[in-house]
Amino acid sequence: MQREEAIAALAAVRDGALSVATMQTVLAWHEAGQAATDHVDNMGCMGTASALGLGLALAQPDRRVMVLDGDGSLLMQLGSLVTIAGAAPPNYYHFVFDNGLYETTGNQPLPARVDFCGLARSAGYRDAVSFDRADALREALPGIFASEGPILVRLAIAREDGPIRWPRVKMADQVVALKERLATQP
Amino acid sequence: MSTTSPGSTGTAAAPAPVARPVEGAVLLREIQQLGITHVITVPDTHQKTLLELLAAAARPRLLTVCTEDEAIAINAGLYIGGQRPMLLIQNNGLLASINALKAIALEARVPTFFLVGQFARDVTRSNAESPVRAVRMVEPTMATWGVPCYPIEGPEDVPAIARAYRQCLEERGPAVALLGAPTS
Numbered sequence: 001m002q003r004e005e006a007i008a009a010l011a012a013v014r015d016g017a018l019s020v021a022t023m024q025t026v027l028a029w030h031e032a033g034q035a036a037t038d039h040v041d042n043m044g045c046m047g048t049a050s051a052l053g054l055g056l057a058l059a060q061p062d063r064r065v066m067v068l069d070g071d072g073s074l075l076m077q078l079g080s081l082v083t084i085a086g087a088a089p090p091n092y093y094h095f096v097f098d099n100g101l102y103e104t105t106g107n108q109p110l111p112a113r114v115d116f117c118g119l120a121r122s123a124g125y126r127d128a129v130s131f132d133r134a135d136a137l138r139e140a141l142p143g144i145f146a147s148e149g150p151i152l153v154r155l156a157i158a159r160e161d162g163p164i165r166w167p168r169v170k171m172a173d174q175v176v177a178l179k180e181r182l183a184t185q186p
Numbered sequence: 187m188s189t190t191s192p193g194s195t196g197t198a199a200a201p202a203p204v205a206r207p208v209e210g211a212v213l214l215r216e217i218q219q220l221g222i223t224h225v226i227t228v229p230d231t232h233q234k235t236l237l238e239l240l241a242a243a244a245r246p247r248l249l250t251v252c253t254e255d256e257a258i259a260i261n262a263g264l265y266i267g268g269q270r271p272m273l274l275i276q277n278n279g280l281l282a283s284i285n286a287l288k289a290i291a292l293e294a295r296v297p298t299f300f301l302v303g304q305f306a307r308d309v310t311r312s313n314a315e316s317p318v319r320a321v322r323m324v325e326p327t328m329a330t331w332g333v334p335c336y337p338i339e340g341p342e343d344v345p346a347i348a349r350a351y352r353q354c355l356e357e358r359g360p361a362v363a364l365l366g367a368p369t370s
């Protein structure tokens with residue numbers, strides 16, 4: 001499936017969930033109109049989006065939290081699967097965009113392909129599911145969001161070769177905006 | 187330098203400690219008084235007694251994680267979500283987490299308060315005189331990044347923990363309280 005198809009499917013069911021995006025999901029999430037509120041990008045520190053989302057999920061237990069992660073990013077902090085499973089936030093939904101490539105540096109292959117669903121289940125996630133077709137993802141997402149997390153959803157996406165672009169938004173500004181919004185509209 | 191007095195058996199006196207233990211209970215009380223909601227830890231040998239007390243305490247919540255990078259990011263999520271978290275780690279872990287400190291605490295301006303144990307410190311020597319790089323280099327490394335560092339060399343320095351934490355909140359950035367001796 002194409003990244004934009006997966007992004008559109010996630011945006012369609014978001015329904016007020018808090019979101020964290022990183023690396024190549026950042027621009028796509030912004031262009032889908034999902035980054036204006038209730039959102040923060042994990043920038044300048046590849047690998048920590050899942051942990052940032054965990055902190056949000058623990059702090060805001062009544063809000064669903066969606067983490068839009070990358071395969072290479074998750075591999076950088078693979079232990080976070082164990083940390084997340086240990087904390088077991090029921091409002092945590094972990095989407096891993098997997099094409100086996102380090103895209104921002106020029107589509108070099110990962111050291112190896114891994115079974116992210118198997119890793120998540122072994123770590124102790126409540127569930128882990130994989131999709132390679134957008135229609136199947138669209139059909140399953142409402143049920144996934146109706147289930148308790150933490151759940152990992154692996155999204156098999158196609159390689160992209162376009163130029164790398166980033167939104168002109170500072171994470172520091174997003175931090176302030178989201179903190180203020182959560183303080184006034186919990 | 188050690189000396190022997192006339193008539194002594196010739197046994198050299200032990201060097202006086204530069205850093206003295208702070209009771210874990212004192213640190214726990216300080217943390218609770220600051221209103222800390224979560225202590226995020228990659229466990230630290232130096233702070234065993236404090237960790238034991240935190241594990242048994244009703245508040246703050248003790249959250250054990252796998253890496254210090256994660257701890258910094260979890261701290262950010264908790265802070266954004268309205269909580270008052272802090273980190274409890276050791277010197278080696280602080281040095282391992284510089285990129286996360288750079289991106290999240292400094293560039294994204296997230297208050298990030300570290301209570302850091304000086305693992306492998308010889309308490310009879312100052313940090314600067316330590317032959318252990320992890321001990322000797324923490325303060326200069328933090329200075330290089332512009333991160334304030336508050337040495338906690340004994341019970342009289344405990345009030346610096348509150349100053350460091352408040353500086354984090356006011357300046358929206360990191361600060362380190364550096365615990366010189368193992369907690370008692």
